[in-house]
Amino acid sequence: MEREDMTFVSKLNLEMERQLLQLFPKPVKLHLLYQASMHDFSLSTNSFDKGGQFVIIVYLGRGEEARGAYLGRDRLNKYQSFFLFDLTSKQVTSIANNSEVETDEAPWTYGNAFKLRECYSHAKRLWVDFASDEAYNTGWAKESLTNRDGSLKDVEIFRVDDVGDVLLYPWREIVWNESTREELRENFVSHKVMSESLNSARVLLLGPAGAGKSSFLNSIRSVMLKRITHKSVSGAGAPDHLKKLKSSSIRAERGGHVTSLTLCEVIPLGEEEATGLSIPDARAVIKGHVPEGYRFQQGTPFSSQTIGYRAEPGIKDKIHCVLFFLDARKVTTYSDYLQKKIRILQAELHDLDVPQIVLLTHVDQVCHAVQEDVKYVYSSRTVKDKVQKAAEFVGIPVSFVLPVKNYASELSTNCNSDILLLSAVHIILQAVDDTLDDQCV
Known part of the structure; x- marks a missing residue:
């Protein structure tokens, strides 16, 4: 008011x-x-x-x-x-x-x-x-x-x-009610990966600092626990564990069984040359050569000579989907170097047959209507334009770009934010299954 x-x-x-x-x-x-x-x-x-x-x-x-x-x-x-x-x-x-x-x-x-x-x-x-x-x-x-x-x-x-900026008809359809949230949560909890030798899909979170990677992990945990969790997140002076390869399983509830989603964190992609995660390191993580807990060294790429190197990684070691995180507030101002690095990785992921999805974060900060209520995210003219810009930046179809709102200042979860986050998880797991299904043919 x-x-x-x-x-x-x-x-x-x-x-x-x-x-x-x-x-x-x-x-x-x-x-x-x-x-x-x-x-x-x-x-x-x-x-x-x-x-x-x-x-x-x-x-x-x-x-x-x-x-x-x-x-x-x-x-x-x-x-x-x-x-x-x-x-x-x-x-x-x-x-x-x-x-x-x-x-x-x-x-x-x-x-x-x-x-x-x-x-x-x-x-x-x-x-x-x-x-x-x-x-x-x-x-x-x-x-x-x-x-x-x-x-x-x-x-x-x-x-x-x-409030303005709200289109007469949404450009993507979602039913915003409690039934949708419970159905998405139940589908997530009961989901089985499309591979007999794989219990959980390993999803790598990539993006520049501050784009919302760690916040996304915390937000998914909050959705499942039905309360806001308070794990450390990155920022200025990233916590020590975010300088390593860290894999986090998502549980259905506190003490409950592990779901079919594992989120993997690494250091951010740099926006300037010789900063952040290098392309060789990213490639090694995606192929499964890098062991859990490996500390990335600036200027010293991971190689076959590095202690812990997996020469023959199994399907459980590899990355099955990559999420590129972009901040909706900055999507038109990111550096050319960041775009070049993402596009190189995007091309390699295509060759490796690894699905990729862009998560566009902070969408509530670019549209007042979405800030008032997340249910307007797919009716927002501004968010639609930012999604288009994100797709152009990475070089993928618009349908591969998903707007999300992480929990940041909230003290409790809410239905519509949960629905948007769970919808993203649903699409991520579908992309993994589609790829694994094709590989089994």
């Missing part, structure tokens, strides 16, 4: 606001324009354009109860759309909806169901009237409340603005 006057402190808490915004068919944001208690309960419409979208919330004098209305009207003050709602700290319910009402009455009048008015014969007094109007079927008991007797605690008026 944004406030045009920073002295205003809205009584609308974050949970109430979140649920209220869900009543709108597309992403919107609220700007607090007016608060009665800050204006001596004097209602003036001069501060509000006659045209536009507004939400008015009336806070009642009994506990946390509140009621309100949404109004969209044109410049002639004619109603174009509106709905009434009942608001509490626990739930928000749309209880009336009418999109064909026109009126020349006071701007905060909704038939007999809801009226807000200023009593001119009594200074600094607001009245609000409720009734069970048949046209709106509110079910509200008939009553008249005022700030003078304390039954009307406060009134707030918000301007409603479209």
Whole structure:
């Protein structure tokens, strides 16, 4: 919520606001324009354009109860759309909806169901009237409340603005509900790799520093444990274990069985020459020559002379899929050297018949709608453009680029973020199975 006057402190808490915004068919944001208690309960419409979208919330004098209305009207003050709602700290319910009402009455009048008015014969007094109007079927008991007797605690008026950047139709389809999350999680837990000699697919995480590789690993663990995990992640001065080849199994739950996915971390790809993971080292990891825990040495490529070198790696030692991580905020500013290195690796992966997928991270930081709710990721014009740019940067089809949002500042998991992450896992495992199936033919 944004406030045009920073002295205003809205009584609308974050949970109430979140649920209220869900009543709108597309992403919107609220700007607090007016608060009665800050204006001596004097209602003036001069501060509000006659045209536009507004939400008015009336806070009642009994506990946390509140009621309100949404109004969209044109410049002639004619109603174009509106709905009434009942608001509490626990739930928000749309209880009336009418999109064909026109009126020349006071701007905060909704038939007999809801009226807000200023009593001119009594200074600094607001009245609000409720009734069970048949046209709106509110079910509200008939009553008249005022700030003078304390039954009307406060009134707030918000301007409603479209978040923007949301396409009418999504460019990829996902059903965003709890059933989808549980189905994806169950499919992941029960998945078996398409190879009798392989229990788990080894997936290598590659990308520049800060692109979200370690955060992705932690996020997948969080999804499965149904709570945020707190493992160390890379950044300035990477932790010691991220300078090594480290393989991490994903368990179905704490103490549960190991799933068919193993995520392998190495040092980041450098954006400048002679920095980060070298192409020979990456090649050796992918082919399975590098042992677990090997510490990468800058300027000293891994070779057949290195202690621990596997001369004849088995299928369990090799990499079965590579994930290239790119930051959506930086995808158009990455260095030419990084692009060259990724494209060399991309060509070698193609020759080795190893599937590759790009995970585009931080998509919530490039689109306000996605920041408000991840479910808009495939309706976002900006994210779609970033996905296209990522595909061009790496040199692969757009269908191989998956936007994801890692858990970063959250203290708990949420359904839609879980769905996006689990969808990526599902596609990764499918790519591994398709490749292994072809190799068995």
